[in-house]
Amino acid sequence: MKSSKVLPQGRRPHSRIDGKRYEEKDQMTINDSTIIFGHSPDADDAFMFYAMEKKIVGIPGYKVGHHMEDIESLNVLAATGKLPVTAISAARYPQVAEHYRIMSCGSSVGRNYGPAVVSLGSLSESELEGKRVAVPGRFTTSWLLFQIFGPKDCEPLFVDFDDVGPAVNDGRAEAGILLHEGQILYEKQGFHGVMSLGEKWFEATGLPIPLGVDLVSRHIGADLAQQIANASLASINYAREHEDEALDYALSFGRGIDPEDGKKFVRMYVNDDTVDMGEEGRAALEKLFSLAVDRGVLQDLPELDIIQAN
Structure with a gap:
C-alpha cells in the first residue's frame, strides 16, 4: 500500500506524580521510589487507573506517577523502553517485546x-479498493486489522486518532478507521458504517479481539513486576466495583462524550477479559500475529511473555 505523510501528533503529554506535573524529559524515573504508568486519557484507560490516581490502590514503598498521551504516541515511546509500565496497541508488541512483558x-x-471503518456517503467494502483511508496511527491494532481484512490497494493517510473524522469530512480521505468512542458514535456524527473490523475478526477466528495490552519493563525485577501487575488488577477491580465515581473521573478529560455513551464504551472495553485475558486472550494474540505473518505485514512471531496478575 502507498503511504501518505504522517501528520505530527501535536499534543503535550499530561504527566504527574501525586497530582503535580513533571517535565516530560523526566518521564521514566524521578527517583528510585517512583513508578510511572503510561496510559491514554481515553475513558477506558482512565477508568482502569482511577484507583491508583486517587491512591486507593498503591505499590508499597513507591509513588505512582501517570504519563498520559494518545495511544499512538505511547506506541512510539514504547520503542525506547523508557516507561516502566505502559499501555500500547497489541499490534505494537512484536517491535517492543525486547523491552517489555505483557500483564494478564x-x-x-x-x-x-472493534474499530469501525466509516465513510461520509454510502460505500461498500469492495468500493474501498483504491481509496484513501484515514488511519489513526501506523502502529495501531486497527491498522493491522485493516491490512489483514481490508483491500490491499488502499492508500493510508496516517493522522491523529481525533483527526480521522475531520479527514473524512473535509475530503482528505474517502474513508476512515475510528477508534475509541468513535466506534459507537459514528452514526450520530453522520458517518456511514462500511466495515466492522471487530466483526471481521470474530467471523474469521471466533476469538476475542485484542486491541490493547499493558506492559511492564523487563528492567524491573520479578518481585516488583508482580506487585505492579497485582496493583493494576486491584485498580481495575475497584473501578468496576465503584463504577460511577471511576466513570466521573474518566470522563473528566474532556473528550466530549456524554455519561451514558461513556458508560457504554467503558463497559465494552473494561470487562472480564480486562481482568484476566486468560488462555483465550493469549490465543487471540497468537492468532493476530500469525495472521499478520501470513499477510506479510509481520516478519516473525514474537514470544508471548505474560505476567499473571493476582
Whole structure:
C-alpha cells in the first residue's frame, strides 16, 4: 500500500506524580521510589487507573506517577523502553517485546466488536479498493486489522486518532478507521458504517479481539513486576466495583462524550477479559500475529511473555 505523510501528533503529554506535573524529559524515573504508568486519557484507560490516581490502590514503598498521551504516541515511546509500565496497541508488541512483558490484566478486548471503518456517503467494502483511508496511527491494532481484512490497494493517510473524522469530512480521505468512542458514535456524527473490523475478526477466528495490552519493563525485577501487575488488577477491580465515581473521573478529560455513551464504551472495553485475558486472550494474540505473518505485514512471531496478575 502507498503511504501518505504522517501528520505530527501535536499534543503535550499530561504527566504527574501525586497530582503535580513533571517535565516530560523526566518521564521514566524521578527517583528510585517512583513508578510511572503510561496510559491514554481515553475513558477506558482512565477508568482502569482511577484507583491508583486517587491512591486507593498503591505499590508499597513507591509513588505512582501517570504519563498520559494518545495511544499512538505511547506506541512510539514504547520503542525506547523508557516507561516502566505502559499501555500500547497489541499490534505494537512484536517491535517492543525486547523491552517489555505483557500483564494478564489491563487489556482492551472486544467480542465481535472493534474499530469501525466509516465513510461520509454510502460505500461498500469492495468500493474501498483504491481509496484513501484515514488511519489513526501506523502502529495501531486497527491498522493491522485493516491490512489483514481490508483491500490491499488502499492508500493510508496516517493522522491523529481525533483527526480521522475531520479527514473524512473535509475530503482528505474517502474513508476512515475510528477508534475509541468513535466506534459507537459514528452514526450520530453522520458517518456511514462500511466495515466492522471487530466483526471481521470474530467471523474469521471466533476469538476475542485484542486491541490493547499493558506492559511492564523487563528492567524491573520479578518481585516488583508482580506487585505492579497485582496493583493494576486491584485498580481495575475497584473501578468496576465503584463504577460511577471511576466513570466521573474518566470522563473528566474532556473528550466530549456524554455519561451514558461513556458508560457504554467503558463497559465494552473494561470487562472480564480486562481482568484476566486468560488462555483465550493469549490465543487471540497468537492468532493476530500469525495472521499478520501470513499477510506479510509481520516478519516473525514474537514470544508471548505474560505476567499473571493476582
